[in-house]
Amino acid sequence: MTEQKKKRAPKWQKGQSGNPAGRPKGIPNPQARLRKLIDVEAIIAKLQENAIKGNTRAAELLLERALPPLRSVAEPVELPGLSDAATLTAKAECIVSLTAEGKLSPDVATAMLSAIGQLAKATEIDELTRRLEALEKAHGQDN
Template sequence: MATQRKPPPPRWKPGQSGNPKGRPPGIPSMAAVLRGSIDVQAIIAKLAESAAKGNTRAAELLLDRALPTLRPVAEAVELPGLKDAATLTAKAERIVELAAEGKVSPDVATALLGAIGTLAKAIEIDELMRRIEALEEDHAPPK
């Protein structure tokens, strides 16, 4: 059987620097110095001027930073026959049928199928928890 070695004691006490001759406190880093030397307002004004003259790259840069990216928003859809489907499998099959018929877009169908999969997992976990609790009750020592 191999013997376990103890870790070596720490070289420094808590609060003691491992590099006592390092940069003294209060001296800014090069990144901080560079950030302080940049005139942001002048750069933005120059970009705006350049964009107004037709520089599309400058306009793109300004708009990317100033306006949030537009994301598609799915609208509510009618899914005929989905309420009549009794099981999750039947619901999934109906969604695939609707997508195949062109009544639901593929991205909406994919999202709905993902939601059905998540719901199925949650139902499965609830069922497993119920079974475990029943087994624990049946096999619990008498009080």
């Protein structure tokens, strides 16, 4: 039902432009010309001057362009009872209870619960693969 598409011959030869009437070589595009006209150092100096005078918008522009946004970094934590939990559900319950007791911050708890969810998916895939291989072996359908 599916047919191979016919290869079309190219409309021009290799090295030949598809748009010979296009922009000639050596002519910069309009954006490049505008960039050359802008005195970036003068603009930054003016923003800095205005920021020092108390213009918060100028300060905000300078800071958001010059410094990367701050991101929270969680310190390693020791979670009592987590290693004793036998199942993924028990581990998740341990994390929730530690968070409710104030021993674990909500953002760290969210990250850990997400990791447990990903681990559960991986475990499920491994289990399904193992079961499928056992069924194929039982029915004599070796790969």
